Amino acid sequence: MMVFILFTIWALGLLVLFTDPKRTSIRWACATAFIGGGGFLSAVIDETIMPLWADAFTMNAGTEQTLLFLSRWYYPVSVKSPWV
Numbered sequence: 899m900m901v902f903i904l905f906t907i908w909a910l911g912l913l914v915l916f917t918d919p920k921r922t923s924i925r926w927a928c929a930t931a932f933i934g935g936g937g938f939l940s941a942v943i944d945e946t947i948m949p950l951w952a953d954a955f956t957m958n959a960g961t962e963q964t965l966l967f968l969s970r971w972y973y974p975v976s977v978k979s980p981w982v
Contacts, residue, residue, distance in 0.1 A: 900945060904938040907931050943969040 911931030918924050943965050954961070 900938055900941045904935050904942055907935040907938065911935070940969050 908931065911928045914924055914931070915928040947965060948962075948969070951961075
């Protein structure tokens with residue numbers, strides 16, 4: 899479900915950007931949508947990617963550490979904050 903929300907937010911951000919890219923308010927709305935989507939990306943990593951690829955991480959610990967870093971620090975003030 900979070901993957902759907904992530905792609906929806908980014909798609910709506912692109913749609914808004916293509917409607918009138920010269921207006922400053924439109925560009926800010928688009929930037930907010932993409933940065934806000936980063937919070938959902940964090941949730942997608944935690945809830946979808948990490949459980950599905952748990953067996954593969956035993957062979958390559960660097961990949962797990964990279965995904966954990968992205969999940970916890972990519973967008974710190976997000977839907978799933980690392981400080982909660």
